[in-house]
Amino acid sequence: MGPDTHLLIVDDDERIRGLLQKFLIRNGFLVSVAKDAAQARRVLAGLEFDLIVMDVMMPGEDGVSLTRDLRNKRLATPILLLTARGETANRIEGLEAGADDYLVKPFEPKELLLRINAILRRVPAVRPAEPVRQVIHLGPVRYDLDRGEMWRGEAPVRLTATEAQLMRVFAAQPGVPISRDRLAGEAGGADAAQERAVDVQITRLRRKIEDDPKSPRYLQTVRGEGYMLQPD
Structure with missing residues (x-):
């Protein structure tokens, strides 16, 4: 992926946020972070991202609810949810809300990288100014x-x-x-x-x-x- 691929990490756990940010920067991404849904909204209001990595379990508004709201507002940015719970219901709820993929914690950072790259490959990298309607x-x-x-x-x-x-x-x-x-x-x-x-x-x-x-x-x-x- 290009060196200007910009990721947003939304996670209330400061340690995990820091580790993921360091790891992804080392792998060539630009990385911004937010500690909760409210901060994520403020960041998203001013910046465009190529992908959002979001924890489901956060105090206040959770990741599924934020995903649903962003999709209702027509935000097309791919969203990868991190969930501590492996139950099918949570995964399906996240996908129904509009997430592109999910990863169950705990996970290897390398697997996160593979998932991110797989999602970015599915998304057209060049956004034409005026697309030909297909x-x-x-x-x-x-x-x-x-x-x-x-x-x-x-x-x-x-x-x-x-x-x-x-x-x-x-x-x-x-x-x-x-x-x-x-x-x-x-x-x-x-x-x-x-x-x-x-x-x-x-x-x-x-x-x-x-x-x-x-x-x-x-x-x-x-x-x-x-x-x-x-x-x-």
Whole structure:
């Protein structure tokens, strides 16, 4: 990643904040820190970041609630949540709120680095001043690739954070089957439970896209290979 990649660490534990800041600076990042949600908001009001690393458990407003609020305010910066609890419910809550990934404490700093680089690779590094609108047509439904927005005619179609993430993956490779395993990984961790969760998300997406979700025309099942988006 470029030497001007700017990260924000939000964690109430001063020791962890300091360790992560030192480690990430050594690995070539610019790093700012905030000790709680209120300070993070002040920093975010004045600076743009490439990625936010945020602890879930903080006094006052927690990381999931701050993530949800930032997404509601249309902040597109990737967010990696640090959680001390490995329960699926917390992970799913964080992803539903709009986080891009999560890491369960305690973790090796090297794993944090791998996750950060993986997320930054998924995000286009160059932000063109006026992007060419990329729109995928699925019958009466339009999906705007740049904004991650879906429309049916003039009505917006609301997508959950996970549905939006899956749509981004499909729309990046239309007509290419994508395995459940990879979709589960993109949606936050490849295990059997997560693969079942992907099937549920696909069913929900089909209800939003297809005229007849039982025999899908656009979001197809490819036997033995996974799922595929087949636009018009």
